[in-house]
Amino acid sequence: MEFRIVLGTLLVVCLSTTLVAVPVSADDLLKTDFQKESFAKTVDYFEYARAWALLHGLPRPKNFWHAYVYMAYVNKMGLQMLYAGLQNISLANQAFLTIPMQSILLHYKTENNSRDALVASSFVMLMGFNDTAESIYSDSPDRNDTLWASFSLGINLKQLFPDVAFPAFNSKSEIFALTHSEDKLTWEWGMKYTNLTALWITTYITEDNETETSRPWGLATYEELTFNYTLSLDPDTHRATISQDHVIGRMRDLWVFCGLLPIHYNGSGCYLFGAKMSDENVYEFLQRNNVKMSIVEFQTSVMLDRNTYSTSSTGQNVTNNEVFVGDSTISTYADDGEKIFDAAFGVKETYNLFNYTEDPTENTSYACDAVARTVEISGYARNRNLFNFHRNFAKYLPLILVYMYPQLYQRAKETIANMTRADYLFLVSYPNYSGYRIEHDPLYTVYFAPTIAAGPEPGFGGVIVVAVIAGIIVAVAVVILRRRGSKEPSQTLTDQALPPPPPSTI
16 A cells, blocks of 8 residues: 555656647548558557547546557558557646557468467566575576566656756657568568656565565666567468567666665766765666566467467476576467467577677677566566556456457457466566666567468457557556546547447447
8 A cells, every 4th residue: 555655646746747748640540541551650549449439428538648659550461460559648738658568469360270360469567676595586587586667657757856866857759660671571660769767666476476566666767668570471481470679778877765865876976966975886786786687578369269378398388387488489379289379589598788888889799698487477467556557447448449350359358458368478587787788689470371362351450459458558557647627628520530339249
């Protein structure tokens, strides 16, 4: 309860600060978009939800809520790929937040039996950790380690700490536009977040596999958090691969909360209220305290008439299980044994670390070993504090999960946006860190039945909403803390940008 009050107060104060809103031009999302070979546009997700709700007499989000999501779509040879990356959320033109959330959704016919498969992969968060003497898994965060959930919010904290010399937090997102090769078998796109502000929250996992949080430990600014994607289609081998390259930019500033005193570390030393206390810089502090970095992602899949399961290369069940997979591949199968998807970690089990202290140009890198491990899902997904607002957002699902083949819609609604129903949740750890820049790229492989025509798959248009939910669900945690009571303007809507109503089974 104490943590909820602290975190809630922190967010409300941040949102109450007058900021210059970042204007984003939003396009309508049309059902005809999904009949194209590709499209890329920015959509106001809450506007879409409001329009659907108004037309069908359902509760709708407040009119001053706006969530801008960049969507890239490829529809080639029977495989549909939808990417959703959150740009920012703005509130009544008074404040905005930049929260890095990324999701990829793939829909295709399976290679051998031509059955519908839906696969989703979502980036959840960064997590810092420190191995303790009782650590269960060396160089990988576990319940016996010190854990810090890192939520990038892109907020200005000057009002909360008026006497602290925070730098300007001008968080923003930059889109890497969708491009393709001449034969349209290779597609590239992505997004870069810059000047991110991340709240580090002390977190621990209990013996009962519940995640608890105690208090904010610190506040960090990163130069960037970048996601580059490459989709490659090979109709001859019936394979499609997605390379997902991560860049975690170096940490420029770190404020460690000692009571109400935020001790500031940067590249030149340690400061308190602007007065230099020592020459220990942020990189030396992180190295001295053996702070390491990791990312948290979850993977899930849906088939119309089959259940799925996932195993490591050695045959170990990875669903809700702790298995090292850094030098291997996780494969997902239909319950009758047909392989539908691979997540390969062994092809790139090293990452590049750029030591800014040795080379300020960051042109020289060191190859370090990454540690990839699946974890027990409930220890993260059922977090009563950090992910409380995720569950609250589920009430909007009836407004926006639309235009899908009824049975597949129902199965997707129950799993795609729900971490507790994931095939597996995995952590990729970077034990050599010290606040420096990291580059890394896992690889995903789809086993599909390619077609000659590039027409849309029936009913896929509505699947976009599931991907968007997975992509912005964390962001809504901030939005619903906004003070209510603003008068809602009238809104003129048409059916042009909306899919037809879902079946009566909803």
